[in-house]
Amino acid sequence: xxxxxxxxxxxxxxxxxxxxxxxxxxxxxxxxxxxxxxxxxxxxxxxxxxxxxxxxxxxxxxxxxxxxxxxxxxxxxxxxxxxxxxxxxxxxxxxxxxxxxxxxxxxxxxxxxxxxxxxxxxxxxxxxxxxxxxxxxxxxxxxxxxxxxxxxxxxxxxxxxxxxxxxxxxxxxxxxxxxxxxxxxxxxxxxxxxxxxxxxxxxxxxxxxxxxxxxxxxxxxxxxxxxxxxxxxxxxxxxxxxxxxxxxxxxxxxxxxxxxxxxxxxxxxxxxxxxxxxxxxxxxxxxxxxxxxxxxxxxxxxxxxxxxxxxxxxxxxxxxxxxxxxxxxxxxxxxxxxxxxxxxxxxxxxxxxxxxxxxxxxxxxxxxxxxxxxxxxxxxxxxxxxxxxxxxxxxxxxxxxxxxxxxxxxxxxxxxxxxxxxxxxxxxxxxxxxxxxxxxxxxxxxxxxxxxxxxxxxxxxxxxxxxxxxxxxxxxxxxxxxxxxxxxxxxxxxxxxxxxxxxxxxxxxxxxxxxxxxxxxxxxxxxxxxxxxxxxxxxxxxxxxxxxxxxxxxxxxxxxxxxxxxxxxxxxxxxxxxxxxxxxxxxxxxxxxxxxxxxxxxxxxxxxxxxxxxxxxxxxxxxxxxxxxxxxxxxxxxxxxxxxxxxxxxxxxxxxxxxxxxxxxxxxxxxxxxxxxxxxxxxxxxxxxxxxxxxxxxxxxxxxxxxxxxxxxxxxxxxxxxxxxxxxxxxxxxxxxxxxxxxxxxxxxxxxxxxxxxxxxxxxxxxxxxxxxxxxxxxxxxxxxxxxxxxxxxxxxxxxxxxxxxx
Numbered sequence: 143x144x145x146x147x148x149x150x151x152x153x154x155x156x157x158x159x160x161x162x163x164x165x166x167x168x169x170x171x172x173x174x175x176x177x178x179x180x181x182x183x184x185x186x187x188x189x190x191x192x193x194x195x196x197x198x199x200x201x202x203x204x205x206x207x208x209x210x211x212x213x214x215x216x217x218x219x220x221x222x223x224x225x226x227x228x229x230x231x232x233x234x235x236x237x238x239x240x241x242x243x244x245x246x247x248x249x250x251x252x253x254x255x256x257x258x259x260x261x262x263x264x265x266x267x268x269x270x271x272x273x274x275x276x277x278x279x280x281x282x283x284x285x286x287x288x289x290x291x292x293x294x295x296x297x298x299x300x301x302x303x304x305x306x307x308x309x310x311x312x313x314x315x316x317x318x319x320x321x322x323x324x325x326x327x328x329x330x331x332x333x334x335x336x337x338x339x340x341x342x343x344x345x346x347x348x349x350x351x352x353x354x355x356x357x358x359x360x361x362x363x364x365x366x367x368x369x370x371x372x373x374x375x376x377x378x379x380x381x382x383x384x385x386x387x388x389x390x391x392x393x394x395x396x397x398x399x400x401x402x403x404x405x406x407x408x409x410x411x412x413x414x415x416x417x418x419x420x421x422x423x424x425x426x427x428x429x430x431x432x433x434x435x436x437x438x439x440x441x442x443x444x445x446x447x448x449x450x451x452x453x454x455x456x457x458x459x460x461x462x463x464x465x466x467x468x469x470x471x472x473x474x475x476x477x478x479x480x481x482x483x484x485x486x487x488x489x490x491x492x493x494x495x496x497x498x499x500x501x502x503x504x505x506x507x508x509x510x511x512x513x514x515x516x517x518x519x520x521x522x523x524x525x526x527x528x529x530x531x532x533x534x535x536x537x538x539x540x541x542x543x544x545x546x547x548x549x550x551x552x553x554x555x556x557x558x559x560x561x562x563x564x565x566x567x568x569x570x571x572x573x574x575x576x577x578x579x580x581x582x583x584x585x586x587x588x589x590x591x592x593x594x595x596x597x598x599x600x601x602x603x604x605x606x607x608x609x610x611x612x613x614x615x616x617x618x619x620x621x622x623x624x625x626x627x628x629x630x631x632x633x634x635x636x637x638x639x640x641x642x643x644x645x646x647x648x649x650x651x652x653x654x655x656x657x658x659x660x661x662x663x664x665x666x667x668x669x670x671x672x673x674x675x676x677x678x679x680x681x682x683x684x685x686x687x688x689x690x691x692x693x694x695x696x697x698x699x700x701x702x703x704x705x706x707x708x709x710x711x712x713x714x715x716x717x718x719x720x721x722x723x724x725x726x727x728x729x730x731x732x733x734x735x736x737x738x739x740x741x742x743x744x745x746x747x748x749x750x751x752x753x754x755x756x757x758x759x760x761x762x763x764x765x766x767x768x769x770x771x772x773x774x775x776x777x778x779x780x781x782x783x784x785x786x787x788x789x790x791x792x793x794x795x796x797x798x799x800x801x802x803x804x805x806x807x808x809x810x811x812x813x814x815x816x817x818x819x820x821x822x823x824x825x826x827x828x829x830x831x832x833x834x835x836x837x838x839x840x841x842x843x844x845x846x847x848x849x850x851x852x853x854x855x856x857x858x859x860x861x862x863x864x865x866x867x868x869x870x871x872x873x874x875x876x877x878x879x880x881x882x883x884x885x886x887x888x889x890x891x892x893x894x895x896x897x898x899x900x901x902x903x904x905x906x907x908x909x910x911x912x913x914x915x916x917x918x919x920x921x922x923x924x925x926x927x928x929x930x931x932x933x934x935x936x937x938x939x940x941x942x943x944x945x946x947x948x949x
Contacts, residue, residue, distance in 0.1 A: 162211035166219025186352035190359035198370035220423040224266035224303025227473035301659040307424025311675035312588025320400035346683025352670035368393035426486035426580030482928025490577035493526025500530035514545040528556035536881035549922020552897035555888035581925020582853025589696040596656025603705040657785035689786020698791030707821030711812035758826025760837035793852035823855035828943035843891035
């Protein structure tokens with residue numbers, strides 16, 4: 143690693159988070175000046191005003207340029223999406239136990255100044271009011287408007303005050319045409335309009351005009367950035383002047399042409415990613431198959447001698463550091479579900495090409511090596527694995543995993559994911575081109591909208607708890623839906639059928655809840671710049687927020703199922719102790735749960751439950767419940783169509799929701815005590831997978847992962863000695879066995895995904911005791927990584943409690 147990279151890396155790692163008021167001020171002034179304009183034009187003018195007036199901030203040591211906010215690690219304001227939470231939490235951001243933000247007095251004054259303008263005008267205002275109008279009085283009795291949660295089972299707050307996301311632009315298109323290419327595409331589509339014969343032609347023209355306004359502004363902003371780099375070069379250290387002037391030249395070139403070399407291609411990639419995050423405040427905007435669309439530039443520059451491998455590595459190091467600084471301020475209830483300040487920006491490496499040929503290359507290796515250099519929590523590189531993936535490449539990735547420590551890269555299965563996409567009707571050639579968006583969503587770059595306007599989380603264990611209380615939520619006393627009485631369950635099949643029925647009752651509301659956020663986007667917050675990066679939209683003359691058209695074939699709205707492992711264990715405990723062994727009745731079991739396992743009777747039963755086999759140990763009669771739950775979830779999702787078209791894509795990922803969701807659930811038959819965290823993602827409950835990693839992988843593989851296009855995340859933790867020799871160096875033999883284990887799971891067993899923390903419990907406990915000595919310690923959380931010290935103590939403990947495996 144160069145001195146430049148080390149300086150920039152540590153600067154990034156040590157930066158504290160601020161809220162940056164600049165974008166909020168500019169967008170408010172712009173909206174005040176454009177009252178009466180149609181939304182898509184208004185949004186384009188707002189982007190233009192931001193790019194014309196935002197500060198240009200460059201560190202003279204940077205190789206790539208462009209800033210998200212006015213200072214390192216600051217989060218820009220997006221008042222058009224939500225203002226109430228900013229006012230409510232304004233004096234609390236610095237007091238948060240984690241994911242805290244510092245807010246200057248000047249920023250506080252600005253937020254209070256602009257708040258009256260936005261009151262009643264925001265995305266959040268529309269979503270909240272529409273939901274209250276659409277929901278029946280019965281539903282509203284079980285609706286928590288602050289948390290945006292129905293009866294503690296169904297959560298829909300992800301998009302309440304946030305923009306669209308979960309896309310991968312068509313970077314191949316942008317590498318060949320650049321900004322001028324989109325402008326030409328818009329002009330061609332405008333010339334083809336039939337304003338007399340097409341009733342929608344005037345709306346198409348407005349959209350195309352918005353694209354032109356946006357991309358013209360972007361080209362001018364590239365020149366502004368170039369001027370900033372040139373101005374800094376005049377006063378910079380002599381050693382930094384050539385790199386600043388190179389960046390300035392690239393920016394000027396990119397304003398008028400497609401990229402001509404590797405440096406320009408990488409700079410354009412960063413610019414496009416940055417601009418999506420300036421236009422809107424969605425997350426999970428991912429970078430796609432970067433080793434494929436940058437490969438022609440790299441190969442040409444290497445062959446001509448214009449670039450060396452070492453120079454390319456330093457550029458990629460700097461690229462990772464730049465992307466790592468993106469930040470976003472979320473309402474506190476939403477923050478608790480995804481702590482660690484993640485932006486879910488995934489980079490996809492390796493895998494098949496359209497013809498089914500393995501296409502990893504030298505650039506794949508460079509992006510892996512840069513990950514080991516920088517050791518940052520984001521972006522999130524992943525490696526696609528198939529039967530033809532070279533063993534030495536997986537071993538290399540395992541070595542990087544050890545050096546990084548915090549769960550990167552993760553590993554994804556071409557075998558399962560391509561089949562899953564193909565099952566939804568996506569052509570096989572396109573399915574092979576998938577990239578991972580966000581945590582684990584399979585996205586066809588330029589074509590898929592995997593967020594599609596909404597996202598719902600389901601707490602499986604809460605459904606079971608409500609069933610065991612005959613329809614009453616014991617936390618609130620609310621009865622939303624009728625259930626059977628406990629005495630009506632005469633077999634496990636009765637219980638499972640009722641669980642499926644209850645799940646189906648909640649699933650009925652996914653269409654209207656996600657439609658509310660989707661339609662609000664289309665009405666208030668179209669994204670003409672982002673739409674220009676995608677296929678079909680310019681040709682159609684329609685913003686991506688409207689959905690439909692050829693895009694619908696590729697799109698999926700994500701639904702997450704949480705607490706799979708615990709629910710599986712709970713069902714098995716009920717089977718064995720109530721229906722098979724008749725140790726006690728369901729009512730007696732529930733009485734003990736309501737006492738949180740207290741007293742002699744409770745402790746005896748608790749010991750009995752804890753001794754039962756658990757999910758994650760390759761025990762078929764336990765694992766079958768995970769497969770059954772998964773099928774129920776997928777079956778229900780298939781019955782509905784999202785507002786923007788496509789399908790509802792299911793996922794058994796859980797982010798960090800397992801901790802706060804566990805607080806809403808009392809003691810459960812799996813042995814949990816009231817308020818304890820749920821099992822994370824599709825993983826076993828922490829510490830219960832005691833028969834080794836192979837048994838865990840076999841358990842998880844019993845779920846049909848080809849039904850889950852939005853992914854199932856599996857966390858495993860290994861002691862570093864699993865990959866090192868007696869001297870602490872990487873052991874290639876151990877690395878080879880580890881690589882074989884990964885490939886066997888992803889190819890032979892058709893698992894979906896697997897990720898690892900290569901950290902000892904002792905190391906993480908030391909970080910809890912002396913956080914100042916472990917500022918840059920990174921851990922894998924869910925589909926993302928985070929600095930360990932940025933996490934909630936409960937989540938830290940849950941990660942430590944994960945079984946520490948060895949090979």
